Amino acid sequence: MEHIEANQTLAVERYLLGDMAAAELEQFEEHLFLCPECAESIKTGAVFVENARAVCKEPAAEAEGEPSRRIIKWKQPPWWKRFRTPSFAPALAALALLCVAGYQQLVVIPGLRTQLAEVTAPQPLPSFALHAASRGAQPSIVVPADAHFFDLYFDVAVENPSGYSCAILDGLGSVRFTEHLSLPGPEAGGTLNLLIGRSRLRAGEYTLVVSTEAPRVLEIGRYPFKVEYR
Amino acid sequence: MPRSTSGFTMERQDFDAQYVSRLTEGDPSVEHHFTVYFGEFLNIKLRRRGWNSHEVEDIRQETFLRVLQVLRQKQGLEHPERLGAFVNSVCNNIILEFYKTRARHPAFDPDGIEPIDHTIDMDGSVLAEENKKMVRVILGELPEADRKLLKMVFLEEADRDEVCRIMKVDRGYLRVLLHRALLRFKDLANRGKQAAFARP
Numbered sequence: 001m002e003h004i005e006a007n008q009t010l011a012v013e014r015y016l017l018g019d020m021a022a023a024e025l026e027q028f029e030e031h032l033f034l035c036p037e038c039a040e041s042i043k044t045g046a047v048f049v050e051n052a053r054a055v056c057k058e059p060a061a062e063a064e065g066e067p068s069r070r071i072i073k074w075k076q077p078p079w080w081k082r083f084r085t086p087s088f089a090p091a092l093a094a095l096a097l098l099c100v101a102g103y104q105q106l107v108v109i110p111g112l113r114t115q116l117a118e119v120t121a122p123q124p125l126p127s128f129a130l131h132a133a134s135r136g137a138q139p140s141i142v143v144p145a146d147a148h149f150f151d152l153y154f155d156v157a158v159e160n161p162s163g164y165s166c167a168i169l170d171g172l173g174s175v176r177f178t179e180h181l182s183l184p185g186p187e188a189g190g191t192l193n194l195l196i197g198r199s200r201l202r203a204g205e206y207t208l209v210v211s212t213e214a215p216r217v218l219e220i221g222r223y224p225f226k227v228e229y230r
Numbered sequence: 231m232p233r234s235t236s237g238f239t240m241e242r243q244d245f246d247a248q249y250v251s252r253l254t255e256g257d258p259s260v261e262h263h264f265t266v267y268f269g270e271f272l273n274i275k276l277r278r279r280g281w282n283s284h285e286v287e288d289i290r291q292e293t294f295l296r297v298l299q300v301l302r303q304k305q306g307l308e309h310p311e312r313l314g315a316f317v318n319s320v321c322n323n324i325i326l327e328f329y330k331t332r333a334r335h336p337a338f339d340p341d342g343i344e345p346i347d348h349t350i351d352m353d354g355s356v357l358a359e360e361n362k363k364m365v366r367v368i369l370g371e372l373p374e375a376d377r378k379l380l381k382m383v384f385l386e387e388a389d390r391d392e393v394c395r396i397m398k399v400d401r402g403y404l405r406v407l408l409h410r411a412l413l414r415f416k417d418l419a420n421r422g423k424q425a426a427f428a429r430p
Contacts, residue, residue, distance in 0.1 A: 010405045010406070010409055012409075012412070013405040013406075013408045013409050013412070014405060015278065016408065017383065017390065017401075017404060017405065017408060018278070018390065019390070019405070026322075030315055030318055030319075032271065032275075032314075032318075033268075033271060033314030033315055033317060033318040034312065034314045034315055039271065039314075042271075042274060043270055043271075043274070044412060044415060044416055044419070045408075045412050046274045046277075047361055047415075048361075048365060048368075048411065048412055048415045049384055051358070051361045051362050051364075051365040052365050052369065052384050052385075053384050053385055054362060054365075055362055055365045055366055055369060056369075056380075056381045056384065056385040057385060
């Protein structure tokens with residue numbers, strides 16, 4: 001084997017990699033012992049290979065400040081980052097769903113059942129008559145503290161077949177809520193009843209404004225009152 | 231003792247009639263050069279062929295002994311410039327003898343536990359550490375895939391074809407990759423040597 005041929009065929013690299021057939025190996029080794037350039041290359045290559053083996057065997061976590069090691073080094077991520085891998089997504093979603101369902105089953109639904117039982121249980125209904133606004137003192141209605149509802153009833157002077165709109169205004173004149181009431185039957189004698197949940201009205205001063213409904217809207221009465229809970 | 235341009239090995243001298251003559255006469259400095267210079271080649275050759283460290287050392291010693299015996303019996307070589315080829319052929323003969331010994335004595339287990347080979351580190355731990363640093367730099371400069379490829383080839387001793395198939399490269403790519411790494415290694419070594427000379 002000639003040096004040019006050895007160069008062109010990367011014989012040194014093939015020798016170090018074990019890429020030579022037996023016959024070619026014999027020829028190259030003979031050349032190697034005679035050619036100073038190939039001899040130099042093969043010695044350098046052997047040193048590189050031996051040191052590369054040694055470097056690759058080294059523990060990764062050493063010697064900060066050496067760029068090559070920083071690249072090779074594998075650093076264990078914090079435990080919480082493991083949950084960011086996609087494989088954990090379905091498990092985490094299932095866990096979250098389980099937590100929500102458990103909370104609803106153990107806390108929310110029993111609470112709602114209790115409230116429903118309390119509300120639907122037979123109970124006294126406090127009723128209070130409202131009178132149209134007058135120059136006298138504002139009437140107070142005192143609702144028992146344990147009552148869930150109370151009833152307001154009042155008379156209207158104008159009969160409207162389509163019913164009535166009842167708006168509750170607070171002390172500042174803002175509408176708290178509006179309800180539709182149908183025309184009362186003859187047995188009611190023109191008296192309207194408005195059932196109010198106590199949670200909808202805090203203690204304070206209010207005015208009930210009754211109007212006819214479309215097509216011809218007309219205020220037909222104002223009933224101021226003050227709510228207290230005792 | 232003279233060093234090569236790469237800073238790794240014993241410098242090659244001209245193997246002429248004078249060199250062979252001094253070797254034949256037993257000149258200690260020439261004998262030392264001869265054993266170190268060719269010792270490196272024999273080490274590479276024998277390791278490349280899978281002999282373990284003890285066997286490498288035995289074959290090397292036997293090779294040197296026989297070469298010197300022949301030189302002294304014949305009072306030199308007819309073609310002193312071919313001293314290297316002569317050493318290689320003597321070594322090949324001894325390898326054949328060792329193969330026969332293996333065949334006759336199966337207990338002579340070639341697959342036995344291989345002790346760590348320190349023979350490549352002939353210049354001591356300081357030079358070895360410098361070499362490692364250079365190798366780390368070179369590996370660090372390589373793309374991740376190339377670094378992994380070299381690691382699989384040199385460290386894991388995996389089948390080359392299998393490695394190439396896994397890494398989706400051909401054998402030619404592997405050779406060129408090693409070729410470039412070696413060029414870079416020589417370049418770094420030369421720079422290190424120049425820097426060492428530049429120091430006050």
